[in-house]
Structure formats: C-alpha cells, structure tokens
Amino acid sequence: MAKDDTVRSVQSSQADDDDPSPLDPQTQLYRHGDGYEIVERVANKIIIKGDYIWIEPAARREFDVAIGARVVSAEGRRIQVVDDDEKEQWLTPERRIKAMHPTSVQGVEDMISLGDLHEAGILRNLLIRYNENLIYTYTGSILVAVNPYQILPIYTAEQIKLYRDKKIGELPPHIFAIGDNCYANMKRQKTDQCIVISGESGAGKTESTKLILQYLAAISGKHSWIEQQILEANPILEAFGNAKTIRNDNSSRFGKYIDIHFNDQGTIEGARIEQYLLEKSRIVSQNSDERNYHVFYCMLAGMTKEQKQQLELQAPTQYRYLTGGGTITCEGRDDAAEFADIRSAMKVLMFSDTDIWEVLKLLAAILHMGNIKFDPTVVDNIDSSEVRDMTNVNRCAKLLGAGGQALGMAITSRTIFAQGETVRSLLSVDQAMDVRDAFCKGIYGRLFVWIVSKINSAIYRPKKTFRSCIGVLDIFGFENFRTNR
Numbered sequence: 001m002a003k004d005d006t007v008r009s010v011q012s013s014q015a016d017d018d019d020p021s022p023l024d025p026q027t028q029l030y031r032h033g034d035g036y037e038i039v040e041r042v043a044n045k046i047i048i049k050g051d052y053i054w055i056e057p058a059a060r061r062e063f064d065v066a067i068g069a070r071v072v073s074a075e076g077r078r079i080q081v082v083d084d085d086e087k088e089q090w091l092t093p094e095r096r097i098k099a100m101h102p103t104s105v106q107g108v109e110d111m112i113s114l115g116d117l118h119e120a121g122i123l124r125n126l127l128i129r130y131n132e133n134l135i136y137t138y139t140g141s142i143l144v145a146v147n148p149y150q151i152l153p154i155y156t157a158e159q160i161k162l163y164r165d166k167k168i169g170e171l172p173p174h175i176f177a178i179g180d181n182c183y184a185n186m187k188r189q190k191t192d193q194c195i196v197i198s199g200e201s202g203a204g205k206t207e208s209t210k211l212i213l214q215y216l217a218a219i220s221g222k223h224s225w226i227e228q229q230i231l232e233a234n235p236i237l238e239a240f241g242n243a244k245t246i247r248n249d250n251s252s253r254f255g256k257y258i259d260i261h262f263n264d265q266g267t268i269e270g271a272r273i274e275q276y277l278l279e280k281s282r283i284v285s286q287n288s289d290e291r292n293y294h295v296f297y298c299m300l301a302g303m304t305k306e307q308k309q310q311l312e313l314q315a316p317t318q319y320r321y322l323t324g325g326g327t328i329t330c331e332g333r334d335d336a337a338e339f340a341d342i343r344s345a346m347k348v349l350m351f352s353d354t355d356i357w358e359v360l361k362l363l364a365a366i367l368h369m370g371n372i373k374f375d376p377t378v379v380d381n382i383d384s385s386e387v388r389d390m391t392n393v394n395r396c397a398k399l400l401g402a403g404g405q406a407l408g409m410a411i412t413s414r415t416i417f418a419q420g421e422t423v424r425s426l427l428s429v430d431q432a433m434d435v436r437d438a439f440c441k442g443i444y445g446r447l448f449v450w451i452v453s454k455i456n457s458a459i460y461r462p463k464k465t466f467r468s469c470i471g472v473l474d475i476f477g478f479e480n481f482r483t484n485r
C-alpha cells in the first residue's frame with residue numbers, strides 16, 4: 001500500500017457513493033489519492049477495483065479454506081475477480097467475502113507478521129513467495145520450506161559464506177540460516193541443539209537434512225575424512241531405506257536421527273545415526289506403481305555378469321518381490337550408476353569387500369525366497385503345504401549357509417515347545433507364504449539395523465573431552481492412502 005493511502009471502516013447507514021460505508025466493521029476501504037474507486041457493493045461490503053479479498057468457500061467442508069482474489073471489474077450486483085489459482089469468477093452478493101490485509105497482498109518473510117493469521121493467509125503467503133521461487137519462509141524460529149522440484153541456485157558456496165554468522169531475519173529465510181543459528185547457539189551457549197524436520201511425503205525433508213549436514217560440514221570443519229564419511233552415509237541409507245512411491249521417487253521409508261558431535265573448537269568430531277521403524281512390508285509387496293527398496297534394482301543393474309551368476313540372479317522382472325508394483329524402473333534414476341556410488345560409499349564407511357559380498361548374498365537370498373511357491377496338500381486330514389520346486393529353496397539355503405531340507409521344513413511347518421514337549425504342525429499354503437514373507441522381512445530388517453551399526457562404528461567416536469552436538473531428526477512423511485497400513 002502506498003504511504004498516502006488511508007484505511008477506513010465506516011457504517012453503511014451513512015453510505016452514499018461519495019462516502020462509501022460498509023456495514024461490516026471489519027471491511028476496510030483503501031483511499032487512493034483523491035478518492036475511492038468503487039466498483040460494487042456486495043453483501044453490504046464496498047469493494048474497490050484492484051482490491052484484494054478473501055473468498056470464503058461455498059461449502060463448509062472440513063478441509064475447505066478461503067482463497068485470495070483480486071477484483072477486476074463489476075457488472076450490476078456482481079463483481080468479477082481473478083483468484084489465486086488464476087481462475088476468473090463472478091461473485092454475487094450471496095457469496096461471503098472478506099477484505100484482505102495488506103501483508104497478505106504483498107507477502108511477508110516471517111508469517112508472525114501476517115495480518116490475516118489463518119490457514120488461508122498462510123497458504124497464500126507461501127504461494128505468492130513460491131511463485132517467485134522464494135521457497136523458504138519463517139514463522140518465528142520455524143522455517144517453512146516448499147519443495148521447488150527444480151534445482152535453484154541458492155545452495156552455492158557463496159550462499160554458505162553469506163549466511164555464516166548472521167542472525168535469523170538478517171537475510172532472506174533460508175535453510176542455511178537455521179543450520180547457522182543452531183551452530184552459533186551451540187557454540188555460544190555450549191548447549192546441545194536439535195533440528196526437527198517434519199512434513200508430508202515428498203515435501204523435501206531428506207533434501208533439507210542433507211543441506212543442513214552439508215552446511216554444518218562446510219562451516220565447521222576442515223574438510224576432514226570424518227565429515228566425508230558422515231556425508232557418505234546418506235547414499236547407503238537411501239539405497240537400503242528409500243524407495244520409489246507414487247508421491248516421491250526417493251521416499252524415505254524409515255525415520256532417522258543424526259547426532260553430529262562437535263569438539264570445543266566447533267569442529268565435527270563424529271556422529272551417530274539412529275533409525276526408526278523401517279517399512280518392512282515393502283520387502284514382500286508394493287502398491288501399484290511403487291518399487292521395493294532401491295538397492296535390489298541397483299544391484300541387479302550394477303553387478304557384473306559373473307557376480308550375478310555366482311548369486312544365480314537374473315533380471316528384476318523375474319522376481320515376485322520386485323514386480324509387485326508393476327514397475328521396475330524409476331524415471332531419472334540410473335540404477336547401475338547408483339550401485340557404483342553405493343559400493344564406493346560403503347568403502348568410505350569401512351565395509352570390507354567380504355562385508356559387501358555378504359550383504360549381496362542376503363539380498364539375493366531374499367529375492368530367491370520370494371519366488372518359492374507352495375502347493376496344497378492334505379496330511380492326516382489337515383490342510384498342509386509343500387514346496388512346489390526346491391530349486392529356489394536350495395539357492396536360498398546355499399546363500400544363507402543353511403540346509404535346503406531344513407529351510408524347506410522351516411517354512412512349511414511350525415514348531416511349538418510346550419510343557420517340555422516339541423510339537424510340529426504343518427502349515428497351509430497361505431500360512432507358509434506368510435512365514436516365507438515374514439522370514440524375508442526379518443532378514444532385511446536385521447540387515448538394515450546391522451548396516452546402520454556398521455556406519456556408526458565408522459563415524460562414532462567415544463566422548464573423551466568436552467563435546468556438544470546438533471541433532472537432526474528426519475522423520476518419514478505423512479501419507480494418506482485409500483487403504484492405510
């Protein structure tokens with residue numbers, strides 16, 4: 001709003017066209033220079049051409065919110081507006097509207113200063129900033145980030161330098177400002193800090209976590225080996241814990257908490273990662289258009305012919321556990337190149353060649369296991385099952401270092417120890433399939449825990465002298481499906 005503009009609310013009982021007076025005391029009139037430009041009186045509110053208004057939702061359903069709009073013209077008792085979705089609409093006096101506060105018209109860097117502090121006000125503020133590629137906005141000390149789905153030139157070395165030692169609010173909102181604030185507080189107050197990153201799936205939490213780690217590594221350290229190791233933990237965790245979903249091609253299917261440890265000089269000394277609640281059901285089944293964990297497709301695309309022969313592996317299309325979602329590729333991902341990156345990251349984190357090979361053997365065993373089929377049979381009048389073809393069972397047994405017969409028996413029967421006695425009962429086909437799937441989920445779950453502990457053994461240094469830390473929590477994103485599991 002220009003400096004000489006005035007804002008007034010007046011009573012409509014005094015209304016005439018020279019001195020327009022809305023009934024609703026909340027309605028504000030903007031005086032532009034010599035007078036008002038009035039286009040129409042709608043529901044006792046004076047609307048001014050060029051003014052911004054909130055259009056209340058026609059129906060009052062749970063998730064409906066008002067939408068912002070600009071008044072462009074009037075005709076009879078209707079006004080024409082262009083709303084924030086760029087849609088033209090004609091509004092009649094029956095439609096509920098409200099004047100928009102100037103802060104919502106222009107947008108603000110810190111939403112604490114919004115005049116219209118409601119859901120619609122917050123959404124519009126984020127929208128108008130997003131339209132100008134301003135993806136970060138503060139709400140006090142909270143940073144709201146909107147996923148730009150494009151590479152913006154805002155994460156350069158210059159930007160890192162720029163945000164160094166600045167107070168929040170001194171520069172435009174940025175993820176680096178949050179990292180810097182945390183680091184400065186930790187050093188100044190000598191207290192541990194924590195950054196919590198939350199949002200729905202695909203919102204950009206994992207990218208934000210990575211940016212914070214990169215910023216902390218850049219400002220605190222001497223580009224040491226330990227920093228490199230901490231950063232290289234990500235490709236490994238993503239390979240084993242991320243998957244393509246319908247919302248996000250690289251969706252984290254586990255929660256992670258990274259504690260970064262600093263010495264009294266503020267230099268990174270080590271870190272520790274904790275993982276939570278890996279989505280194990282994905283190992284054995286995937287929703288339509290989704291994939292299993294990246295690592296399976298990467299290994300099949302990236303292993304040499306000889307390695308695949310040793311593990312008796314074929315193309316991903318041959319495995320039930322990899323084709324449940326009906327898609328084996330992920331646009332924009334090069335699985336073979338990713339496999340090379342995963343291997344080199346594992347080397348950086350001190351996984352030996354034997355470790356890596358043992359991991360691949362477990363993954364191969366899971367794939368063969370998923371292809372085991374069962375036939376129904378009846379034993380002593382009880383529905384039972386038998387393995388249709390022992391080839392896959394024997395492959396798994398070899399890879400797991402178990403006996404083929406023993407493994408076959410373990411997935412088609414159940415053994416109970418009761419009152420000093422051992423009772424073995426046979427499983428139906430459905431039960432055997434459940435046991436097979438549970439076994440694979442168990443193997444993968446334990447493998448994931450082992451991988452995280454192996455990473456920790458490379459990056460964690462026991463506390464010797466003073467140490468403070470910054471924790472970054474990246475939880476899995478919220479999702480809402482037709483069927484929620």
Ligand SMILES: Nc1ncnc2c1ncn2[C@@H]1O[C@H](COP(=O)(O)OP(=O)(O)OP(=O)(O)O)[C@@H](O)[C@H]1O
Pocket residue numbers: 147148149150151152199200201202203204205206207208248250251252253475476477478
């Ligand atoms: N700041 C950013 N700049 C550019 N692209 C981004 C940014 N943030 C996110 N993206 C893009 O959006 C995708 C999804 O982001 P990300 O994986 O971080 O979401 P998420 O919130 O962690 O989702 P989930 O909960 O499913 O793991 C990324 O793979 C990346 O392509």
